[in-house]
Amino acid sequence: EMATAAGLTxxxxxxxxTTALDLLTQPTPDLYVMELSSFQLETTHSLxxxxxxxxxxxxDHMDRYDSYADYVAAKxxxxxxxxxAVINRDDPIAAELPQDVSATVMSFxxxxxxxxxxxxxxxxxxxxxxxxxxxLLLASDEMKLLGAHNVQNALAALALLDSFSLPMSPLxxxxxxxxxxxxxxxxxxxHNDIRWFNDSKGTNVGATIAAxxxxxxxxxxxxxxxxxxxxxxxxxxxxAEKARAVILMGEDQAxxxxxxxxxxxxxxxDSMQDAVRLAANFAQAGDNILLSPACxxxxxxxxxxHRGNVFTEAVQHYVNSENxxxxxxxxxxxx
Numbered sequence: 001e002m003a004t005a006a007g008l009t010x011x012x013x014x015x016x017x018t019t020a021l022d023l024l025t026q027p028t029p030d031l032y033v034m035e036l037s038s039f040q041l042e043t044t045h046s047l048x049x050x051x052x053x054x055x056x057x058x059x060d061h062m063d064r065y066d067s068y069a070d071y072v073a074a075k076x077x078x079x080x081x082x083x084x085a086v087i088n089r090d091d092p093i094a095a096e097l098p099q100d101v102s103a104t105v106m107s108f109x110x111x112x113x114x115x116x117x118x119x120x121x122x123x124x125x126x127x128x129x130x131x132x133x134x135x136l137l138l139a140s141d142e143m144k145l146l147g148a149h150n151v152q153n154a155l156a157a158l159a160l161l162d163s164f165s166l167p168m169s170p171l172x173x174x175x176x177x178x179x180x181x182x183x184x185x186x187x188x189x190x191h192n193d194i195r196w197f198n199d200s201k202g203t204n205v206g207a208t209i210a211a212x213x214x215x216x217x218x219x220x221x222x223x224x225x226x227x228x229x230x231x232x233x234x235x236x237x238x239x240a241e242k243a244r245a246v247i248l249m250g251e252d253q254a255x256x257x258x259x260x261x262x263x264x265x266x267x268x269x270d271s272m273q274d275a276v277r278l279a280a281n282f283a284q285a286g287d288n289i290l291l292s293p294a295c296x297x298x299x300x301x302x303x304x305x306h307r308g309n310v311f312t313e314a315v316q317h318y319v320n321s322e323n324x325x326x327x328x329x330x331x332x333x334x335x
Contacts, residue, residue: 058206062229147214200308225295227252
């Protein structure tokens with residue numbers, strides 16, 4: 001979106017949307033924006049990115065890798081032959097570059113940037129600004145997207161595009177207007193002062209922590225699925241701070257229940273429709289209800305997209321049913 005706003009022809013794909021090979025059947029653009037998984041990077045040897053970034057690293061796919069170090073090594077292959085390496089100052093593991101990387105380094109983080117090759121945040125008169133070095137770029141409250149993790153994503157995108165010498169104004173306007181992608185803390189509905197969000201793409205612990213932390217007020221979390229050998233312990237402290245209740249479903253629901261603080265109510269759901277109903281029963285006015293499973297979807301669904309669509313349909317059905325019931329209570333004789 002940012003590259004297009006700045007006048008470039010840009011195609012996005014890889015692990016997200018269109019596959020890399022299918023992109024090659026289209027006219028050559030000015031820029032390819034590729035999301036690459038550790039699985040794809042394992043067998044990638046010729047990639048030479050103009051700019052590359054590892055946004056963050058958290059334990060994932062432990063059912064595939066012999067160790068966490070092996071998983072991290074696979075992700076770090078994205079920097080091989082890159083001209084510019086963008087690193088996350090807030091994540092020591094993601095920020096550690098392989099020894100054979102000789103790229104120009106840009107960085108981003110939530111602290112104040114100290115030089116022109118750093119993006120970060122400045123606090124001015126009680127407001128938070130995205131900045132490059134000393135230059136204030138954009139107030140964070142101008143963004144449609146909620147959450148500190150989305151501010152970090154915007155900083156990372158700015159750092160990635162830095163080496164292309166694009167005009168800053170259209171990049172910042174694209175950040176202001178961007179409302180997010182489907183299944184990524186996506187607003188679904190609001191009913192009785194309760195907001196429903198679909199974060200089905202939250203397939204690991206780190207993603208769910210980011211989604212929980214990014215929403216204001218208390219949240220009823222719907223979680224569970226295939227845990228992929230992950231350690232769910234880091235989720236515990238965030239549940240203690242943010243969760244109203246946790247609705248559990250799927251193959252590894254017991255692992256999440258085991259790390260849920262004892263004072264947080266839990267309930268087991270047999271289906272997504274059941275999960276939606278249970279979540280609504282726990283939620284209070286001002287709360288959020290968030291599907292962010294911290295797990296893969298394949299125990300019950302075809303993909304995270306399928307899971308998110310089933311959730312959205314269940315929420316819409318629930319809200320419509322509640323509205324019809326309220327209408328009948330107001331006018332029991334139908335007029």
